[in-house]
Each structure stands twice: as C-alpha cells, then as structure tokens.
Amino acid sequence: MKVPWIKKSVTVLLMVAFVGGSGAVWAKERKGAQLVIELKDGERAAGELISVRNRSLLLLDAQGKDGAYDVAQITKIRVVRKSKAKTGAIIGFLAGGLVFGVMGSAAAEQDNANRVSGFLILGGIGGAISGGIGLGLGAALGHDIIIDFSGRSDAEIEHSLKKLRRYARVQGS
Numbered sequence: 001m002k003v004p005w006i007k008k009s010v011t012v013l014l015m016v017a018f019v020g021g022s023g024a025v026w027a028k029e030r031k032g033a034q035l036v037i038e039l040k041d042g043e044r045a046a047g048e049l050i051s052v053r054n055r056s057l058l059l060l061d062a063q064g065k066d067g068a069y070d071v072a073q074i075t076k077i078r079v080v081r082k083s084k085a086k087t088g089a090i091i092g093f094l095a096g097g098l099v100f101g102v103m104g105s106a107a108a109e110q111d112n113a114n115r116v117s118g119f120l121i122l123g124g125i126g127g128a129i130s131g132g133i134g135l136g137l138g139a140a141l142g143h144d145i146i147i148d149f150s151g152r153s154d155a156e157i158e159h160s161l162k163k164l165r166r167y168a169r170v171q172g173s
Contacts, residue, residue, distance in 0.1 A: 032169035034080040035059060039073050051170040052161055071149065071157060079145040079167055084138035092134020093127040100126020 032049035037057070039045065045067060047059035055071045104122025105115045147160050165171070 030169055030171075032060075033167035035167075036078040036080060037069055037074055038076040038078075039069070040075050041073070045069060049164070049168045051168050052165045057164075071161065075148070075150045077147040077149070077164070079147070079164075081142050081144055084142035085135050086138065088134035088136075088138020088141070089131045090134070092137075093131030096130020096133075097123040097127025100130075 035047065035049050035057070037045045037059070045059060045061070047061040047067070050058040050060050050066065052058075053068075057069045057071070057074075057077075058066060059069065060066050101119040101123025103126075104118035104120075106118075107122070108115045108118025147164065149157055149160070152160075
C-alpha cells in the first residue's frame with residue numbers, strides 16, 4: 001500500500017528547510033566574534049573583533065569604545081563561541097524522531113498494529129538517541145578557540161591572524 005502523505009510531508013519539510021536556511025531571506029548585519037585578549041603586561045581586553053590589520057586587532061568593547069591592540073603585545077587570544085549543544089540536540093531529535101518514526105509506522109502496519117503508536121514509540125526512542133548524539137556534537141563544535149602567541153614565530157603568528165580574519169566583522173581587512 002502506497003502512502004502519498006509521506007511524500008507530501010517530506011516535500012514540505014524540505015521546502016521549509018530550504019527557505020528557512022536561506023541566508024538571503026534572513027540576512028542581517030554581520031557581527032564579529034567576541035574576543036578576550038591577554039596582554040604581556042597582564043591586562044585583559046574584551047570585545048567584538050572589528051578587523052584584523054597587518055599587525056594589530058581592532059576591538060569594540062561593551063561601552064562602544066574601540067581599541068587597537070598590537071600583536072607584539074598580545075600573549076593569548078580567546079575566541080568566545082556560543083555553545084551549539086541546544087541546536088544540535090533539537091536537530092538530532094527531530095531528524096532521528098522523523099526517520100525512526102516513519103520506520104516504526106511501517107513496521108506497525110506490517111504487524112497490523114496501530115501506525116500512530118508505532119510512529120510515536122520508535123520515533124521517541126530514535127529521537128532521544130539522535131538528540132543525545134546531536135547534543136554531544138553541538139557541544140564539541142561550540143567550544144572556545146584559544147590562540148597562544150607566546151614563543152611563536154612570525155610565520156606562525158601570520159597564519160593565526162589569517163585564520164582570525166574569518167571572525168572579524170569587516171572581512172578582507
């Protein structure tokens with residue numbers, strides 16, 4: 001027996017994901033990453049990374065003041081990243097719940113049982129397992145990045161600055 005509602009449901013889900021994931025639809029101003037900088041004199045500076053120049057970083061602090069920091073005076077930079085654990089868990093739960101739910105519904109139909117209960121039982125179990133996996137992956141992806149400049153060569157520092165430019169509000173600076 002063919003189930004046309006499954007094809008329609010999958011089509012609708014794919015359309016929603018495509019439109020919802022489109023950057024052009026939800027475009028907003030790009031923000032730079034939040035940084036915490038440790039200086040050689042023991043002081044710390046924190047703020048949004050505006051740009052990375054040849055040998056300096058431009059940050060905007062919480063009070064709206066900008067400050068330039070020479071790379072030669074920096075010992076360590078921490079790029080503060082938001083945890084993606086919640087997002088990973090939600091996506092994992094929904095994807096796993098849907099896949100396992102459809103499998104449970106089909107299995108229940110073959111056993112002449114209630115398809116809805118098969119969908120809910122196997123979908124709930126699969127969603128919980130996939131949600132846990134998504135939680136772990138999201139937590140692993142959202143950890144802070146530490147860049148240590150102490151004792152590094154100029155070439156290594158340049159390489160780190162090149163990577164850091166990806167996190168700046170102004171790209172190509």
